[in-house]
Amino acid sequence: MRKRYKVAIVGATGLVGRTALKVLEEKAFPNIDYTLFCSSKSAGTKLSFLGQTYSTVELKENSFDAGYDFAIFSAGGETSKKFAPIAVSKGCIVIDNSNAFRMNSDVPLVVPEVNPEKIWENKGIISNPNCSTIQAVVPLKPLDDNYKIKRIVYSTYQAVSGAGRPGIEDLENGIKGEEPQKFPYPIFNNCLPHIDVFMEDGYTKEEHKMINETRKILGKPNLPITATTVRVPVINCHSESINVEFEKDFDLYDVRVLLQNYKGILVVDDVENNKYPIATKASGNNEVFVGRIRRDNSVKYGLNMWVVADNLRKGAATNAIQIMEKLILNQRM
Numbered sequence: 166m167r168k169r170y171k172v173a174i175v176g177a178t179g180l181v182g183r184t185a186l187k188v189l190e191e192k193a194f195p196n197i198d199y200t201l202f203c204s205s206k207s208a209g210t211k212l213s214f215l216g217q218t219y220s221t222v223e224l225k226e227n228s229f230d231a232g233y234d235f236a237i238f239s240a241g242g243e244t245s246k247k248f249a250p251i252a253v254s255k256g257c258i259v260i261d262n263s264n265a266f267r268m269n270s271d272v273p274l275v276v277p278e279v280n281p282e283k284i285w286e287n288k289g290i291i292s293n294p295n296c297s298t299i300q301a302v303v304p305l306k307p308l309d310d311n312y313k314i315k316r317i318v319y320s321t322y323q324a325v326s327g328a329g330r331p332g333i334e335d336l337e338n339g340i341k342g343e344e345p346q347k348f349p350y351p352i353f354n355n356c357l358p359h360i361d362v363f364m365e366d367g368y369t370k371e372e373h374k375m376i377n378e379t380r381k382i383l384g385k386p387n388l389p390i391t392a393t394t395v396r397v398p399v400i401n402c403h404s405e406s407i408n409v410e411f412e413k414d415f416d417l418y419d420v421r422v423l424l425q426n427y428k429g430i431l432v433v434d435d436v437e438n439n440k441y442p443i444a445t446k447a448s449g450n451n452e453v454f455v456g457r458i459r460r461d462n463s464v465k466y467g468l469n470m471w472v473v474a475d476n477l478r479k480g481a482a483t484n485a486i487q488i489m490e491k492l493i494l495n496q497r498m
């Protein structure tokens with residue numbers, strides 16, 4: 166008989182948690198019993214999931230005594246730091262959406278299209294990268310394999326949903342003229358070059374995350390990368406301009422074919438007909454959309470791309486669930 170799995174969704178009432186529930190419904194995995202956790206604040210919230218009404222449960226120190234196989238954490242770094250080690254000590258594998266463990270050398274940082282082999286190095290915790298990093302490394306991986314990346318310049322245009330429910334509330338309330346609660350300035354009518362906190366070198370922590378996580382995932386610890394990350398008044402889906410320089414020359418047609426055929430990528434690049442990736446079309450999809458693929462003639466072997474993805478799906482929930490799926494399939498083989 167097939168094993169039944171117990172899975173904890175931590176932060177089920179949040180934007181990523183609710184998106185995870187949608188993705189899990191679409192996947193319809195058999196033989197899994199789910200428990201939906203949140204904080205004391207919204208414990209008892211009724212969520213409809215898999216045709217039933219689930220009541221959310223407050224996450225407590227003894228929650229994992231019940232013996233979970235997997236937990237998807239989407240409840241902020243502090244919750245992960247406190248509860249993920251407890252879950253692991255009870256035999257649960259944690260897939261963590263927060264920033265808590267991403268750069269720990271003994272924690273794999275995984276994008277299944279890029280470095281799935283790292284999953285098997287886990288010691289109980291697998292980190293999901295930052296949303297802006299995930300969508301960038303998916304198209305960068307096949308390009309690196311073929312043309313060897315020399316340098317990357319990231320410029321991002323990130324949706325307010327990337328800041329959770331308070332981010333969306335700031336945009337919606339800002340339209341009505343209310344003061345911001347989450348961002349330092351009104352996000353309505355503004356682009357804020359400020360995501361997460363400022364660091365000593367003048368970069369933001371979000372920019373550091375993109376740089377350091379890209380290096381870790383691509384296995385290139387010294388790769389020259391720079392980034393400017395910007396919050397824009399878009400509800401959902403991050404857009405990114407990625408400028409990349411290669412060691413080797415490339416043919417633009419080959420690059421398109423390479424990206425078109427790579428798992429998890431949808432190329433939308435027909436400028437004669439005004440076709441390129443946009444947030445409202447990418448929203449609700451699991452793929453990374455790539456377009457505006459063109460040569461950067463200011464350097465020897467340079468390329469520009471415009472990359473858009475649903476930060477709540479591929480940038481968080483979908484990526485985590487893809488990892489869980491691989492773990493389950495491996496146990497079944």
Ligand SMILES: NC(=O)c1ccc[n+]([C@@H]2O[C@H](COP(=O)([O-])OP(=O)(O)OC[C@H]3O[C@@H](n4cnc5c(N)ncnc54)[C@H](OP(=O)(O)O)[C@@H]3O)[C@@H](O)[C@H]2O)c1
Nearest residue numbers: 176178179180181203204207239240241263327329330481
């Ligand atoms: N939004 C994105 O695009 C995105 C992308 C990648 C990664 N992430 C990461 O995913 C996590 C969640 O982000 P989000 O955007 O979904 O935030 P959110 O909408 O603000 O939701 C936060 C969730 O965490 C729960 N929570 C907070 N403290 C908790 C505690 N002590 N115990 C249990 N649950 C607790 C909240 O429960 P209550 O309802 O009870 O408050 C809620 O379910 C964050 O770590 C974030 O960095 C987000």
